[in-house]
Amino acid sequence: MSYYSEPLSNLIKELQRLPGIGPKTAQRLAFFIIEGPAANGEKLARAISLAKTEIRFCKQCFNFASDDLCPICLNSKRDGSFICVVEDAKDIFAIEKTHHFNGLYHVLHGTISPIDGIGPEHLKITELIERVKGSPVKEVVIATNPNVEGEQTAMYISKLLKECKVKVSRIASGLPVGGDIEYADEVTLSRALDGRHEI
């Protein structure tokens, strides 16, 4: 593509590395950046650099943090007696948006998946057990995804945690709100039946 000047074609190339950004979108974004005020481009470039250099893992829960602890672990209003175990830091933000959980988190950074060669030793499971042993935790809510790897991981962790004499729970599986019984798959529907509760 020799008709682009070099800094432009380089910017388009770099933008195309981002997920879901194809050549057309990359070109549109590049033109937007070039045509916009210089300050905006500089701000974006600095935000990317800073995010890469300043963000590390929270020493307690392995969420993203800019200090030793993440904003959630630092927040004194959170209830330290509940720990929600998630696969990925992104899941924290999904759960936070519900405003339905006020405890702390623990990010595993993956799930046990023998087929991909990921065993328990590759995840932050030992750190979770140590953490639970050393603090007055009442309940650990396991919120790994409701798929094969997520369930396996939840089972594995719950066995280890029960030895620590702590209550372990699993998030409910069932029909999504607004869903339709007619179109639900059998596994989800069986789960919804198993998980029925009195009203």
Next chain:
Amino acid sequence: MSYYSEPLSNLIKELQRLPGIGPKTAQRLAFFIIEGPAANGEKLARAISLAKTEIRFCKQCFNFASDDLCPICLNSKRDGSFICVVEDAKDIFAIEKTHHFNGLYHVLHGTISPIDGIGPEHLKITELIERVKGSPVKEVVIATNPNVEGEQTAMYISKLLKECKVKVSRIASGLPVGGDIEYADEVTLSRALDGRHEI
């Protein structure tokens, strides 16, 4: 959003300024950047900075350039006797992709639009006339968009150019390839009929 650490929420905010990037996509891109190799983030940041600082307008055609002249004006294989006039630098890349034009370009950077307060003096029209006068141009192809402002601008420029004794042409308007006569609007269909040619 206090549960994001500051560099992360800042990156998400900056990414959201980009066109077509909403909160969800911005979050997805930010996580991708943070989780990817440090070198990739740094490359993207540098590409943005460089694009903003190094890219200026070509002195001859007002396309984006990193030197005084853009890669197209610098290319000795291009035919300087044809100039294609476009509204926007983006249009150049659309035309280049056809591999159907080997002349040079001239970017107006807009169209005459009295309702938006944009007159001929805000566009690179004087520069076009000067350029045509001073060089052995045989034909100027006006490739502004086929809408009211584009047509007005094309008419205005063609009047001025005719005084320079140069051939002026306008890109054809008609049915798009793969289009359907049944569903074509009246104006496009009238244009297609007016522009008919012997076979």
